[in-house]
Structures are given as structure tokens and as C-alpha cells.
Amino acid sequence: MQFLLEQAGAGHKRKRKTYPGELEYEWVCAEIDRLMKAFDERNRNQYVSQRVESLRQQFAEMMRILA
Known part of the structure; x- marks a missing residue:
């Protein structure tokens, strides 16, 4: 991910000549x-x-208290 971000940033700063083996800026x-x-x-x-699991646990606790 860091490599892709660096490649994208490099394209904004200077125009490089692309070689067949290099990644293209648009693809990056x-x-x-x-x-x-x-x-x-x-x-x-x-x-x-996580939120659904938390609500499920709270509901189970309330049902236990009410029972």
C-alpha cells in the first residue's frame, strides 16, 4: 500500500518517462x-x-435481569 501511495505521489511532482516494465500512473x-x-x-x-455483538450482549443481560 505504501509503495502505491508513493508511486501516486511521485506522479504529481514530476513527469517520468514510462518504461514497459514500470507501473502506469493511471493503474496505480x-x-x-x-x-x-x-x-x-x-x-x-x-x-x-462489533456493534451487533455488543447489542446482543446488552439484550441478553437485560433479559437475564428481567427473568
Whole structure:
């Protein structure tokens, strides 16, 4: 990830001659966007899962108290 971010940053500062073996700037930017969206989605899903588990535990505790 750090490599991709550095590659994207390098493209903004100076124009480099691309060689066949090098990553293209547009591809690097697209890959950075894809990874950022994937990490955001994973973090959002993790938060929701933790919140659901917390609410389930609170509900179980309330049911235990009421019983």
C-alpha cells in the first residue's frame, strides 16, 4: 500500500518517462482507490459486527435481569 501511495505521489511532482516494465500512473491511482474502498468496507463491516455483538450482549443481560 505504501509503495502505491508513493508511486501516486511521485506522479504529481514530476513527469517520468514510462518504461514497459514500470507501473502506469493511471493503474496505480486506480489500484489505490480500489484498496482504499476495500479497507473502508472492511472497517465498516467490522464496526457493524462489533456493534451487533455488543447489542446482543446488552439484550441478553437485560433479559437475564428481567427473568
